[in-house]
Amino acid sequence: MTTESALREWRYGQTQAERMVAALLHLEGFEAVDPQHPLGGPDGLKDVLCCKDGLSWVAAAYFPSTLSEFRVIKSKFEHDIEGVRANNASAFAFFVNQPLTIGEREQLLGLAGQSRVELYHLERIRSVLDAPKGCGIRLEYLRISMTDAEQWSFWSSMNQDIVRKLVDHEKRRESQIRTLDEKLDLIIERTNAIGFALLEKPSHLRQKGSAPENPEMxxxxxxxxxxxxxxxxxxxxxxxxxxxxxxxxxxxxxxxxxxxxxxxxxxxxxxxxxxxxxxxxxxxxxxxxxxxxxxxxxxxxxxxxxxxxxxxxxxxxxxxxxxxxxxxxxxxxxxxxxxxxxxxxxxxxxxxxxxxxxxxxxxxxxxxxxxxxxxxx
Missing domain, CATH: 1.10.3290.10 (Fido-like domain)
Structure with missing residues (x-):
């Protein structure tokens, strides 16, 4: 079974669909990914809440088990995008296991108004799952094993990610150290200025009746x-x-x-x-x-x-x-x-x-x- 056919002929229900969407959101760089009610129950027009690029997002999953007409997908999109307003969010991510033509994608984007939208249609989801980073999610949710070549690509990709994160962490640490050094220099400069002022003339900062300052005592x-x-x-x-x-x-x-x-x-x-x-x-x-x-x-x-x-x-x-x-x-x-x-x-x-x-x-x-x-x- 191919990734495309497993997505088209979805047999795992809404719970697994929402859980896979949450995993894909993590993979796509979203943060604070919070699935709402994947096990069932009212979710207030929000399958998943998350954040990215400083915006709050609502994500929705529509994974029918058979081919769905565009009018049905459109109706589902219009219903779910209301979750942006209902949850005081700023953007919408829509996941659908159906193919969408460029014209159909443009129609859906036109329904979003001022809200930012990311459309994850069949081909886009497939490409993420078949990429080295997505093989683990594909194995977990579609039961499609990795080939030997994919396993090598997967671990190579993970190693590159770890190296990149270490480099980014080191850069942030160096930036923080420079900032602390600058603050320390400023504190020392101000402290010295206060010290010289105290030596030059009496100050109300000195305690009344205190003994003269003696650096040796x-x-x-x-x-x-x-x-x-x-x-x-x-x-x-x-x-x-x-x-x-x-x-x-x-x-x-x-x-x-x-x-x-x-x-x-x-x-x-x-x-x-x-x-x-x-x-x-x-x-x-x-x-x-x-x-x-x-x-x-x-x-x-x-x-x-x-x-x-x-x-x-x-x-x-x-x-x-x-x-x-x-x-x-x-x-x-x-x-x-x-x-x-x-x-x-x-x-x-x-x-x-x-x-x-x-x-x-x-x-x-x-x-x-x-x-x-x-x-x-």
Whole structure:
């Protein structure tokens, strides 16, 4: 049996016709192909919905089992093209397993008005199914096997498609990288401009009462804006949602074992409405202490660092990554004031670390001070 005769003498019913049409639409470059009710039932004048060239399409299948007169095909076309208007679409694809002369095709196209139309008549469908790409669909729906030559052509065509898609993907990736590089250059340029402006004259962007900026002691001029920026930077590769990175939390949270509630939690941080005031107060206290601590004994500095670390964790200003940010700030502050960093052993023993924090919650900072002191390197 040839492809043409199998189409002319369609024996597989409307369900298989609509399913084959959906497969052909995929092959022809249509996207979001959505068969409606191939198993039967009202479909609202739309066998298949799909998209192509930025337009929404309605597709219809008319596959009679015997030769059909043109007036019947025309009537079916007029009925089905109403689905374009009924479904707020812009274009119409009509599949019919009957031969159409050029004059008959022109008549059908003339009925479309302003709507774009693609006519898939017998000869056009046959040519798609007999092409290398269509052999798989032909085998599935018409039960016509591929010859050896067609199999070679089929796999060669598929390989070419894969190579083309890989090349297109690489081109898009390179274009995206160039775009990101351009945006990054613009951001850096603007950031530098802002930085130079801040150095040249006072700015309302600086926090009131903050210490003078010192590039060697950044925590001395810490601000809420800088804190949020740091949080965004350290969560760059995390799974934290974009909406909460670099932003103070807007929801109530609690700290405790899995399944705990606010009533059973180990600790319940302040409500979101208090975060701005509490964080700013914490920053101001630190700035007031910073210059004094530069001339203080090591023991006093270590004790203040432990308090600095604990207070930030108590505020818990962000939805997540508070601990990571607190340790980064602690390490930087220790380097500024003691010329020593905080080693990884500070949190290596998680049980002892959280025990020290729990003691600090109750007013006993001694265990946490000891851990800070022992972790200096």
């Amino acid at each position: 950044p925590t001395a001029s810490l601000s809420l804006t800088t804190l949020c920026w740091l949080h965004r930077v350290i969560t760059e590769d995390s799974r934290l949602p974009e909406a909460v990175r670099g932003r103070l939390r807007s929801v109530n949270v609690w700290v405790g074992p899995a399944g705990s509630t606010p009533e059973t939690a180990t600790y319940v941080p302040p409500v979101p409405e208090q975060l701005v005031d509490l964080t700013n107060s914490w920053i101001v206290r630190w700035q007031e202490q910073h210059s004094r601590l530069q001339a203080s004994q090591k023991e006093e500095v270590v004790a203040t660092l432990a308090e600095f670390h604990h207070e930030f964790l108590c505020i818990h200003p962000f939805l997540d990554a508070n601990g990571r940010l607190a340790r980064i700030l602690l390490d930087q502050a220790a380097r500024e004031l003691l010329n020593q960093g905080i080693g990884s052993e500070f949190t290596a023993d998680a049980v002892a670390y959280y025990s020290a924090l729990n003691e600090a919650d109750g007013g006993n900072l001694a265990p946490l001070i000891a851990r800070v002191s022992a972790s200096l390197k």
